[in-house]
Amino acid sequence: MKKKNITIYDIAKVANVSPTTVSRVLTGNPLVKDSTRKRVLEKMEELEFTPNEAARSLTRNQTNMIGFILPDITNPFFSQTYIDVERKAFEKGYTVLLRNSMSSSEMESAYLREFVERRVECIVFMGGRINKSKPTEKEMTEMKEVMKRVPLIMVNGWMEGVDCHTIRTDEEEGMRSIVHHLVSLGHRDIAFIGGQKGVSTVDLKVLAFREELKKYGLECHNEWQIYSGFGIDDGRVAMRQLLASKKMPTAIIGMNDMVIYGALKECRKQNVPIHNFSFVGFDDIFPSDIVYPSLTTVNHNYDQLTSEIIETIMKIIDRKDSQKEILIETKLIIRESSHTVNEHYFNSKEM
Amino acid sequence: MKKKNITIYDIAKVANVSPTTVSRVLTGNPLVKDSTRKRVLEKMEELEFTPNEAARSLTRNQTNMIGFILPDITNPFFSQTYIDVERKAFEKGYTVLLRNSMSSSEMESAYLREFVERRVECIVFMGGRINKSKPTEKEMTEMKEVMKRVPLIMVNGWMEGVDCHTIRTDEEEGMRSIVHHLVSLGHRDIAFIGGQKGVSTVDLKVLAFREELKKYGLECHNEWQIYSGFGIDDGRVAMRQLLASKKMPTAIIGMNDMVIYGALKECRKQNVPIHNFSFVGFDDIFPSDIVYPSLTTVNHNYDQLTSEIIETIMKIIDRKDSQKEILIETKLIIRESSHTVNEHYFNSKEM
DNA sequence: TTGTATGCGTTATCAC
DNA sequence: GTGATAACGCATACAA
Numbered sequence: 001m002k003k004k005n006i007t008i009y010d011i012a013k014v015a016n017v018s019p020t021t022v023s024r025v026l027t028g029n030p031l032v033k034d035s036t037r038k039r040v041l042e043k044m045e046e047l048e049f050t051p052n053e054a055a056r057s058l059t060r061n062q063t064n065m066i067g068f069i070l071p072d073i074t075n076p077f078f079s080q081t082y083i084d085v086e087r088k089a090f091e092k093g094y095t096v097l098l099r100n101s102m103s104s105s106e107m108e109s110a111y112l113r114e115f116v117e118r119r120v121e122c123i124v125f126m127g128g129r130i131n132k133s134k135p136t137e138k139e140m141t142e143m144k145e146v147m148k149r150v151p152l153i154m155v156n157g158w159m160e161g162v163d164c165h166t167i168r169t170d171e172e173e174g175m176r177s178i179v180h181h182l183v184s185l186g187h188r189d190i191a192f193i194g195g196q197k198g199v200s201t202v203d204l205k206v207l208a209f210r211e212e213l214k215k216y217g218l219e220c221h222n223e224w225q226i227y228s229g230f231g232i233d234d235g236r237v238a239m240r241q242l243l244a245s246k247k248m249p250t251a252i253i254g255m256n257d258m259v260i261y262g263a264l265k266e267c268r269k270q271n272v273p274i275h276n277f278s279f280v281g282f283d284d285i286f287p288s289d290i291v292y293p294s295l296t297t298v299n300h301n302y303d304q305l306t307s308e309i310i311e312t313i314m315k316i317i318d319r320k321d322s323q324k325e326i327l328i329e330t331k332l333i334i335r336e337s338s339h340t341v342n343e344h345y346f347n348s349k350e351m
Numbered sequence: 352m353k354k355k356n357i358t359i360y361d362i363a364k365v366a367n368v369s370p371t372t373v374s375r376v377l378t379g380n381p382l383v384k385d386s387t388r389k390r391v392l393e394k395m396e397e398l399e400f401t402p403n404e405a406a407r408s409l410t411r412n413q414t415n416m417i418g419f420i421l422p423d424i425t426n427p428f429f430s431q432t433y434i435d436v437e438r439k440a441f442e443k444g445y446t447v448l449l450r451n452s453m454s455s456s457e458m459e460s461a462y463l464r465e466f467v468e469r470r471v472e473c474i475v476f477m478g479g480r481i482n483k484s485k486p487t488e489k490e491m492t493e494m495k496e497v498m499k500r501v502p503l504i505m506v507n508g509w510m511e512g513v514d515c516h517t518i519r520t521d522e523e524e525g526m527r528s529i530v531h532h533l534v535s536l537g538h539r540d541i542a543f544i545g546g547q548k549g550v551s552t553v554d555l556k557v558l559a560f561r562e563e564l565k566k567y568g569l570e571c572h573n574e575w576q577i578y579s580g581f582g583i584d585d586g587r588v589a590m591r592q593l594l595a596s597k598k599m600p601t602a603i604i605g606m607n608d609m610v611i612y613g614a615l616k617e618c619r620k621q622n623v624p625i626h627n628f629s630f631v632g633f634d635d636i637f638p639s640d641i642v643y644p645s646l647t648t649v650n651h652n653y654d655q656l657t658s659e660i661i662e663t664i665m666k667i668i669d670r671k672d673s674q675k676e677i678l679i680e681t682k683l684i685i686r687e688s689s690h691t692v693n694e695h696y697f698n699s700k701e702m
Numbered sequence: 703t704t705g706t707a708t709g710c711g712t713t714a715t716c717a718c
Numbered sequence: 719g720t721g722a723t724a725a726c727g728c729a730t731a732c733a734a
Contacts, residue, residue: 005412007727018705023729031703048496053468054408055727058710061356063405073434074637079425083451095465098449100434114446117404145399232641261641268643286425287638290583290612292619358711369721374713382719406711409726 006049015043026051057119066096066313067115067150071103071127076285077256077300078126081155084306085124092314094121103128105139112146122313123152130157133198151316155309157200165316167308167326171201171282172208174298174330178253178280179212181296181332186341187251187278191224193238193263194255202227202255205282209253224249228259235262236269243270250277250341257281257288257297260337264291279337293336301328357400366394377402408470417447417664418466418501422454422478427636428607428651429477432506435657436475443665445472454479456490463497473664474503481508484549502667506660508551516667518659518677522552522633523559525649525681529604529631530563532647532683537692538602538629542575544589544614545606553578553606556633560604575600579610586613587620594621601628601692608632608639608648611688615642630688644687652679 008022015022017036024032025040032040043049057063066089070078086096097120099111108128115123123146129139143162146152153165182190192209195202206225213220223245226238235258242248243266254260260281267274274293281288281297288295308326315322359373366373368387375383376391383391394400408414417440421429437447448471450462459479466474474497480490494513497503504516533541543560546553557576564571574596577589586609593599594617605611611632618625625644632639632648639646659677666673 005727008729009727019728020705020730021703023727024704027729033703036703048499050464050467050500052409052470052727054405054414054470055710056729057405058403058409058712058727059729061710073424074427074430076425076427079430083424086449086451090461095448095469097446098437100437110441113401116401118446119403119405148399149401232637261638264643265641286583287612287641290616290638290642292615292643356711360711370712371714371721371723372719374711375720378713384719387719403711406726407713409711409728410713412726 005052006047007052008049010047011040011043011049014047015040062121063119064094065118065120066094067099067111067118067120067123068096069099069101069108069111069115069123069125069128071101073098073100075258076287077283080285080302081126081300081306081309084302085309088306088310089313092310094313101128105129105136108139109142112142116146116149120150121317123150124155124309124313125152126155126157130154130159131200133200133203135159153309153312153316155305165312165322165324167305167312167328169300169305169328169330171204171298171330174282174332175205175208175253176212177330177332178282178298179209179216181334181338182251182253182278182280183216183218185251185278185338188218189221189224189247189249190218190251190253191221191226191242191249192253192255193226193242194228194230194234194259196227196229205255221247221249230256230258232258232262232265235259236266237262239263239266240270243267243272251338252277252279254279254281257283257285257295260295260297261287261291264293275339278339278341281337284333288333289335296335296338297333299331299333301331304328356403357398358403359400361398362391362394362400365398366391414470414472415445416469416471417445418450418462418469418471418474419447420450420452420459420462420466420474420476420479422452424449424451426609427638428634431636431653432477432651432657432660435653436660439657439661440664443661445664452479456480456487459490460493463493467497467500471501472668474501475506475660475664476503477506477508481505481510482551484551484554486510504660504663504667506656516663516673516675518656518663518679520651520656520679520681522555522649522681525633525683526556526559526604527563528681528683529633529649530560530567532685532689533602533604533629533631534567534569536602536629536689539569540572540575540598540600541569541602541604542572542577542593542600543604543606544577544593545579545581545585545610547578547580556606572598572600581607581609583609583613583616586610587617588613590614590617591621594618594623602689603628603630605630605632608634608636608646611646611648612638612642615644626690629690629692632688635684639684640686647686647689648684650682650684652682655679 008019011022012019022040025037073079089096101107129135156168158166210220226241228234228238260279281295284297284299288297305328312322359370362373363370373391376388424430440447452458480486491513507519509517561571577592579585579589611630632646635648635650639648656679663673
């Protein structure tokens with residue numbers, strides 16, 4: 001029943017050469033006579049031979065695989081990053097293994113182990129533990145253990161005390177540009193919604209946000225900083241809370257685009273005129289250009305980000321020097337959702 | 352320089368057992384004495400041993416890998432499908448290799464070849480050539496060649512003359528439910544936008560669309576069927592064309608959700624009241640619940656779809672019988688974008 | 703330019 | 719329970 005696998009030995013036999021020669025044409029060794037190369041290739045075609053990559057990996061001690069752990073590929077921020085990396089890696093002859101951790105530490109551990117077993121040549125890590133201000137001891141030591149065996153690159157995150165290649169977009173600067181933009185539109189009452197304390201991408205933004213408020217001499221209302229989470233519904237929750245407060249902000253910054261989508265939705269549910277507020281998101285994922293109003297947001301510069309990732313990977317694999325920390329400039333994309341303080345707002349309020 | 356890889360031989364040596372025994376604890380063979388198993392495990396820990404999956408694959412002649420080709424993971428329709436398959440496969444001990452073909456036949460070929468070389472145990476195929484009404488001879492024979500070596504499942508597509516497992520959502524029925532819904536709201540002038548002729552998922556829908564119009568005794572205006580493409584901008588193009596026509600429809604069905612996003616955007620650009628039209632999409636991807644107006648659309652029943660995919664894969668691998676063709680029921684999700692014919696529309700027109 | 707022999711790190715088949 | 723030994727399919731050092 002078991003169909004015999006066709007190997008270079010079978011090809012060698014029918015082509016009247018040694019397995020070595022077959023192997024040579026496989027690896028593109030130029031020392032083979034054209035006529036024999038041609039004959040071998042013909043026989044391969046004939047017998048429908050396909051080299052076994054596992055065997056190859058075993059002898060060459062390299063797999064041409066790269067591992068990529070991220071929280072959730074259904075989030076356009078990650079899918080846009082991933083797809084570019086996949087394409088650029090393929091051009092270099094590498095294959096990417098994608099794993100969705102859902103930010104679960106257990107999943108991350110399982111996938112890290114798998115990657116080591118499969119002998120990937122480099123691991124790209126996003127989200128989860130590398131965004132925790134206080135990762136657990138286990139998470140840190142595990143990371144170090146893995147890094148003894150496989151080089152690892154952290155994207156938009158890091159771990160205190162874990163020395164490692166780091167590539168991240170300059171989220172602080174992104175946040176500063178948002179505040180600057182809003183202030184220049186006349187806003188003085190600015191809220192920040194979404195995210196979660198203890199997550200570095202959040203803490204980073206909040207810190208920059210507060211510093212910037214101070215710089216412009218604006219008051220920092222703690223009740224306007226609502227750490228409700230990262231999803232659409234979390235944005236709704238935050239907006240609901242804002243709408244229920246006595247004094248309301250005139251501008252709302254989201255931890256990411258998603259929470260702003262939720263905020264917009266909540267306004268509609270409550271029949272609050274959407275232009276009462278200016279909204280600004282973060283990430284510039286594709287729906288931000290189609291929601292209404294289209295969303296002002298910070299673009300991560302995906303092309304540069306992914307280029308740096310792949311370049312760093314290749315340098316590490318080729319044992320070339322490469323910059324340990326890379327910071328990517330962001331770009332503020334101004335769309336309809338941010339505007340001068342709306343006077344209708346004040347008119348429409350009973351005051 | 353080259354750091355020696357740690358193998359079961361190293362473990363065997365320090366644990367005073369044979370490599371065979373080490374292998375036994377690795378495979379979970381129960382015939383090992385508890386004390387020696389414990390000793391071996393300890394030594395593995397100590398030397399930071401990790402089994403080499405390539406070597407394993409080689410001897411066991413199985414890789415525990417599944418290949419997944421789809422057009423574009425940044426499209427939420429695909430990412431939602433993929434992520435569920437990944438998770439369910441992982442639960443069964445399988446790893447999914449994702450490849451984005453961008454619907455390019457060359458990419459598809461390259462990835463198919465790679466999958467065969469990596470000896471994946473099953474291939475899931477979406478988009479591209481399996482949605483062509485007339486795939487090329489090369490595409491068909493290549494598919495057959497691959498299928499001699501690796502079982503293949505086509506999802507939401509098929510190939511005439513290529514006998515193969517097929518799982519698809521019932522798009523015809525989905526389209527019928529849309530037309531029924533619109534007609535029951537009083538619409539008689541219905542357009543279809545997006546897609547491309549010669550793509551089966553499009554032809555299928557258009558056919559059902561026309562049959563349904565006929566069934567309700569409605570006229571079929573060919574100029575209201577605009578095959579502009581699959582993306583957001585393609586939807587804008589189609590909408591522009593509709594808005595420029597003498598007689599306009601009252602309802603617009605999209606090939607997918609994306610083109611409707613474009614249509615909504617175009618209306619806003621031209622300051623056309625959005626409620627002049629009823630809009631219905633197809634796919635129910637996540638932004639459809641957050642755009643304004645929220646989009647009535649057809650849901651693919653992702654959970655059932657992905658369950659069927661994984662079940663079929665496992666049955667094929669385990670050489671169990673499995674249904675050759677599976678059809679998944681769709682579900683019409685009614686949101687704000689579909690409503691009765693808007694009277695304001697007629698009032699606002701100069702007529 | 704080609705062939706022989708050996709190794710890569712496991713598992714599987716025997717024997718003991 | 720445990721241990722030799724032979725696969726698995728390819729690449730490479732060395733010979734010729």
